[in-house]
Amino acid sequence: xYRTGDLVRTRPDGALEFVGRAxxxxxxxxxxxxxxxxxxxxxxxxxxxxxxAFGIPDSGGTSLGLAVVPDQSVEDSIExxxxxxxxxxxxxxxxxxxxxVLRELPLTVAGKVDDAKLAQLGSQADQRxxxxxxxxxxxxxLISQIWSEALEKPVETIxxxxxxxxxxxxxxxxxxxxxxxxxxxxxxxxxxxxAPTVQSLATTLDRLAGEQAPTVLRR
Numbered sequence: 001x002y003r004t005g006d007l008v009r010t011r012p013d014g015a016l017e018f019v020g021r022a023x024x025x026x027x028x029x030x031x032x033x034x035x036x037x038x039x040x041x042x043x044x045x046x047x048x049x050x051x052x053a054f055g056i057p058d059s060g061g062t063s064l065g066l067a068v069v070p071d072q073s074v075e076d077s078i079e080x081x082x083x084x085x086x087x088x089x090x091x092x093x094x095x096x097x098x099x100x101v102l103r104e105l106p107l108t109v110a111g112k113v114d115d116a117k118l119a120q121l122g123s124q125a126d127q128r129x130x131x132x133x134x135x136x137x138x139x140x141x142l143i144s145q146i147w148s149e150a151l152e153k154p155v156e157t158i159x160x161x162x163x164x165x166x167x168x169x170x171x172x173x174x175x176x177x178x179x180x181x182x183x184x185x186x187x188x189x190x191x192x193x194x195a196p197t198v199q200s201l202a203t204t205l206d207r208l209a210g211e212q213a214p215t216v217l218r219r
Contacts, residue, residue: 026055028064029170031093038066038096041089045082047071052105054115056098056122063166065122066096069105080196083163087193092169098122099164133158139183139202146178147198158199162192185209 008016025032035053042051049069055062066086070078079099086095106117135144135158144155147162150171162172172189179187185208195201 026053026062026064028055028062028093033064033094038064038086038090038094041086042066042068042082045078045085047078048082050105051082052113052118053096054118054122056119058123058166063097063122063168064094065098065100065118067100067102067105067118067121069102083193083196095163095168097163097166097168133199135198135202137202139205140198142182143179143198143201143205146175146182150175150178155198158197158202160198162196162201167196179205183209185212 011017025034027033033053038053039051042048042053047070049071051066051068054065054067056065066082068078068082079101082099083095100118100121102121106114106121108114134156135141140158144158144160147155147160147165147167151162151165151167153165155165162175167175169189172192176187176189176192179185183205185205187205187208191204191208192201195204
């Protein structure tokens, strides 16, 4: 008898169904994540040719990254489509904090996916150049300040993406609470997930402020 390292589940008919490899699991905030489960959902998005989930070492332990290779005809918004699909199907701790779009996956000399190279690319995803429009409206300035403090890194453009900067559900909860306290607007985590850039979230706040403003009744 010896351990194969394979993960299986028993089906009702008694057969064993292969799930994945134990040595490929990634520990994220105390949870063991099976990359194959994340990859299968990402690959189900129309236009995605292949996807690979991987771990990114950081100061907080390990964060989850996802590399996707789309078809050439896919829209620029494919990254957001993948994130939306994952959020609808997976618990928060299995949502990648950084998603990178590649033309081809990096391979080792043996022809296998180069996880070390993916981790390096994932680490660089939040170190992009800061060229772009700087926050200027009151809500853009407020959001960039709150994100900077919560993420412990500068947020300098309105195109900055909360999740690409390392944000996850725990930080999102704190950000939403601070936004509510500072603005009085009842913004939700779902709305942050749907509008993950400074610009799009500021637009959402402006809209919600108008919708939630009290109605003055005249005699």
